Amino acid sequence: MYWTEFFTVALIHLLAVASPGPDFAIVLRESVGFGRRAGIFCALGVGAGIFIHVAYSLLGIGLIVSQSIVLFNALKWLAAAYLLYIGIKALRARPAAAGSGEISLDADARTPAKAFSVGFITNGLNPKATLFFLSLFTVVINPQTPLAIQAGYGLYLAVATALWFCLVAVLFSQDRVRAGFARLGHWFDRVMGAVLVGLGVKLAFSELR
Incomplete structure (x- = not known):
């Protein structure tokens, strides 16, 4: 009975998740x-983040946030500040030691917990x-749907997102790919x-529509 609605949700989500954005950029960088x-842990973190959006969409909090310019701007600026923070850290990357042949984004090794939290x-x-999930749960999904x-849709969205970015992680963490980026050194x-800074600035100046 709800298969048509589910496939519509799945298709819209596929188009959205495949579009490059902060999630893609951060998974690429970690990988x-x-x-x-x-x-992979970063991708799992991104997928887990979906549960936040699903939860407030089901509770109706997303509608409140979207209708409150103050709340929306607070969330927007917080997100922009975080992207600017990690972007500026990356911009300050120093050249790797001569002959190292590896990319080094930080002196400390990345722990699974850190990678997960970043995603x-x-x-x-x-x-x-x-706004995406609010639209999805108010326009695409019938309010009469149990x-x-x-x-269940929300669980699918979280799992599908995690799997998509796990695929991205696997593709971009291959030795040949990493070796290619390694030749770019700190410039990558x-x-x-x-x-990331550009995404943060764009986000900071975006308007509630």
Whole structure:
């Protein structure tokens, strides 16, 4: 009975998740800079962040946030500040030691918990995701659809997002790919930093529509 609605949700989500944005940029950076394990844990963090959006959408809090300019701007600026913070850190990357042949984004090794938290925060603070899930749960999904079914949609969205970015992590953490980026040295990190800063600035000046 709800298969048509589910496939509509799945298709819209596929188009949205495949579009490059902060989630893609951060998973790419973790995967290339710290390897497959970090990339996968970051992807799992992004997927877990989806549960935040699903939860407030089901509770109706997303509607309140979207209708409050103050609350929306607070979330927007917090997310922009976080992207600017990690972007600026990346911009300050120093050249690797001569002959190291590896990318080094930080002196400290990336722990799974750190990689997971970076992905989780990046997705959870994204106000664009707030509006996406609000639209999804108020326009695409019929309000008469049982809450349990809607929760099932949310579980699918979280799992599908995690799997998609795990695939991204696996692809970009391959030795050949990492070796190619390694030849760019610290310039890769600086480019990714510029991308994240650009996304932060764009987000900061975006308007509630």
